[in-house]
Amino acid sequence: MDFQLDDDQRALRAGMRQLLEGRFSLRDATDRLDRALWRELGEAGFFSLALPEAEGGVGLGLPEAVLVFEEAGRVLLPGPAVATFLAAGVVPGAATGEAVVTAVDGALVPWLDEADVVQGEAAGAVPLRSVDPLTPLHRVPDAGGLDRGALLYAAEQLGSAVRTCETAVQYARRRKQFGQPIGAFQAVKHLCAQMLVRAELARAAVYAAAVTGDRLDASAAKLLADDAAVRNARDCLQVHGGMGFTWESDVHLHLKRAWVRAELGRSARAAEEELAEALIEAP
Amino acid sequence: MDLTYTDEEEAFRAGLRDWLSLVLPELPAKPSPQDWPGRRAYDTAWQRLLYDAGYGEVHWDASPTQRLIFLEETEKAGAPYVGANFVGLLHAGPTIASEGTPEQRDRWLPPVLRGDEVWCQGFSEPDAGSDLASLRTRAWRDGDHYVVSGSKIWTSHAEVADWCELLVRTALVSEAVPKHRGITWLAMPMDAPGITVRPLRTLAGSTEFAEMFLDDVRVPVANRVGEENDGWRVTMVTLSYERGTAFVGEVVACRRVLGELAREARGNGRWGDPALRRRLGRLSAEFSALWRLTQWNVSEAQRTGGVPGVGGSVFKLRYSHARQELYDAAAEVLGAGSLDLAHEWTLDRLSSLSYTIAAGTSQIQQNIVAERILGLPKGR
Numbered sequence: 001m002d003f004q005l006d007d008d009q010r011a012l013r014a015g016m017r018q019l020l021e022g023r024f025s026l027r028d029a030t031d032r033l034d035r036a037l038w039r040e041l042g043e044a045g046f047f048s049l050a051l052p053e054a055e056g057g058v059g060l061g062l063p064e065a066v067l068v069f070e071e072a073g074r075v076l077l078p079g080p081a082v083a084t085f086l087a088a089g090v091v092p093g094a095a096t097g098e099a100v101v102t103a104v105d106g107a108l109v110p111w112l113d114e115a116d117v118v119q120g121e122a123a124g125a126v127p128l129r130s131v132d133p134l135t136p137l138h139r140v141p142d143a144g145g146l147d148r149g150a151l152l153y154a155a156e157q158l159g160s161a162v163r164t165c166e167t168a169v170q171y172a173r174r175r176k177q178f179g180q181p182i183g184a185f186q187a188v189k190h191l192c193a194q195m196l197v198r199a200e201l202a203r204a205a206v207y208a209a210a211v212t213g214d215r216l217d218a219s220a221a222k223l224l225a226d227d228a229a230v231r232n233a234r235d236c237l238q239v240h241g242g243m244g245f246t247w248e249s250d251v252h253l254h255l256k257r258a259w260v261r262a263e264l265g266r267s268a269r270a271a272e273e274e275l276a277e278a279l280i281e282a283p
Numbered sequence: 284m285d286l287t288y289t290d291e292e293e294a295f296r297a298g299l300r301d302w303l304s305l306v307l308p309e310l311p312a313k314p315s316p317q318d319w320p321g322r323r324a325y326d327t328a329w330q331r332l333l334y335d336a337g338y339g340e341v342h343w344d345a346s347p348t349q350r351l352i353f354l355e356e357t358e359k360a361g362a363p364y365v366g367a368n369f370v371g372l373l374h375a376g377p378t379i380a381s382e383g384t385p386e387q388r389d390r391w392l393p394p395v396l397r398g399d400e401v402w403c404q405g406f407s408e409p410d411a412g413s414d415l416a417s418l419r420t421r422a423w424r425d426g427d428h429y430v431v432s433g434s435k436i437w438t439s440h441a442e443v444a445d446w447c448e449l450l451v452r453t454a455l456v457s458e459a460v461p462k463h464r465g466i467t468w469l470a471m472p473m474d475a476p477g478i479t480v481r482p483l484r485t486l487a488g489s490t491e492f493a494e495m496f497l498d499d500v501r502v503p504v505a506n507r508v509g510e511e512n513d514g515w516r517v518t519m520v521t522l523s524y525e526r527g528t529a530f531v532g533e534v535v536a537c538r539r540v541l542g543e544l545a546r547e548a549r550g551n552g553r554w555g556d557p558a559l560r561r562r563l564g565r566l567s568a569e570f571s572a573l574w575r576l577t578q579w580n581v582s583e584a585q586r587t588g589g590v591p592g593v594g595g596s597v598f599k600l601r602y603s604h605a606r607q608e609l610y611d612a613a614a615e616v617l618g619a620g621s622l623d624l625a626h627e628w629t630l631d632r633l634s635s636l637s638y639t640i641a642a643g644t645s646q647i648q649q650n651i652v653a654e655r656i657l658g659l660p661k662g663r
Binding site: 001002003004005006009063165169172173180181183184185186188189190192193194196197200201202203204205207208210211212217219220221223224269271272273274275276277278279280282 | 284285286287288289292348541542544545546549557560561562563564565567568569571572573575576578579581582583585586594597600601646648649650652653654656657658659660661662
């Protein structure tokens with residue numbers, strides 16, 4: 001048992017971080033999809049990573065997919081990345097990022113107007129005034145959409161949770177009040193420590209679910225990663241004080257996206273009920 | 284990333300399982316949790332069985348993965364926990380193994396491994412708990428002895444111990460000697476004249492720890508582990524073991540209890556409550572993740588080949604609270620039955636209250652995580 005990243009996985013993660021940091025700025029993002037970036041991600045193998053080499057993919061597995069989605073979550077990459085990834089090999093052009101694919105997910109469809117292909121029954125979808133300015137949303141009347149991609153959403157939530165923890169720590173070291181950095185106060189320290197605990201617990205769950213490929217493991221990972229992303233964003237906002245409540249800081253974007261993702265893939269209610277039911281059967 | 288075990292590790296697991304299935308049915312009944320002399324006899328007998336079967340050194344010499352397998356399988360099989368051997372096996376033993384002289388290792392380690400001798404922990408004092416470095420029990424040199432006076436509290440297993448891992452002050456605090464310096468780690472025989480032990484009754488009714496009064500107790504200088512005034516560093520080695528590996532088997536136990544809770548709720552009609560189901564479902568995710576975090580930490584330790592790191596604090600912070608939430612959920616499942624001390628879950632609920640205090644309170648752990656992992660400044 002060696003439950004650690006190997007050298008190739010570290011390199012993959014570092015490469016994806018470098019690509020996204022060099023190419024994407026949250027400051028410039030809008031609710032219009034950046035198709036050039038989408039194609040660049042396709043060229044870098046983001047969407048085709050799990051496809052067999054014979055189908056133009058790289059033949060990697062779920063652990064590698066989780067690592068790149070963690071990076072996407074870290075920078076709050078906009079767009080229906082999970083649905084497009086899952087459509088690679090099924091919908092022509094999805095693997096290369098030429099086609100933007102979205103899917104009906106529970107009661108919601110993200111990025112409906114920007115997508116080239118919609119999977120699932122989206123008839124009668126009505127637009128919402130989305131809480132997340134970087135994720136346009138439609139709502140469908142018959143909430144019986146696909147339940148897929150829970151682990152990839154969980155990976156994005158993990159990336160966001162790690163990022164807001166780092167952001168809070170950086171701010172707490174820099175911002176001074178009462179003659180010292182606010183990070184020297186225990187009340188602030190303890191908020192930050194709890195953020196790390198949530199993120200690391202979610203990381204263990206997400207990575208393990210990627211290795212086992214087990215559905216229940218994925219439900220547990222989604223539950224904990226949703227929790228880590230939402231609560232870390234809230235705590236990060238709190239550490240930022242008044243600045244955290246403004247559009248000047250990015251913190252609110254992490255919180256809003258975390259709320260959106262918590263409704264996608266597998267909701268907390270569904271995951272909790274599923275895990276509870278499995279307890280009855282456990283040996 | 285890999286969660287599979289090697290053939291060698293699987294063979295170790297299979298051998299252990301076979302052995303457990305042979306010896307466990309032959310064990311006598313467990314003594315009452317309040318009966319510490321009875322528990323000492325029971326726990327040391329179990330240690331002797333492990334020793335004779337070749338598992339005596341599993342906490343020290345085995346690879347981290349083997350240790351993990353050992354804890355997982357013994358817990359799954361319902362084997363006894365280390366109990367009265369806790370300080371010797373998981374605390375003083377590893378410390379002596381890494382910091383002691385060859386003579387000290389020969390003197391103290393074999394009896395611990397055989398279950399012949401039991402250790403207690405003399406760290407905390409009435410005014411030095413979380414701020415352990417401010418301890419005041421003094422030791423003066425008199426020839427080839429230290430003469431020790433002072434008092435200790437929360438001295439785990441003192442009632443039944445043969446030896447005490449004792450922290451004493453050997454240099455007065457001054458500008459030249461900050462409080463973390465001037466501390467020395469001693470192995471004190473518990474039958475030395477001048478030691479008075481007064482058991483403390485915990486809120487769970489047990490006397491697992493005690494107050495200890497030391498009145499000119501003579502301890503040979505040869506019993507000093509590490510250098511004089513270097514006891515703090517030696518202690519940090521000990522504490523990293525305590526936080527790093529001490530709770531691993533319990534996570535497996537908590538996952539088992541969670542299944543028992545669900546089936547109990549199904550049997551007594553509480554399962555129809557969606558709030559309870561969701562609460563148990565969430566706890567299931569938490570304990571699964573704590574197990575995965577354990578595997579992550581063990582893999583990291585195996586790679587670096589080192590002592591468990593501060594990552595143990597991250598684990599302990601969440602685990603100690605999750606354990607309390609587990610037994611609160613048990614109380615909800617049991618209803619009025621949760622007030623019955625005859626029920627094992629009721630005693631476990633009471634015991635779990637210590638988890639956020641012992642081995643460094645949650646607040647201290649949060650400071651450790653914030654300062655040593657996240658790099659936040661020290662301060663108020």
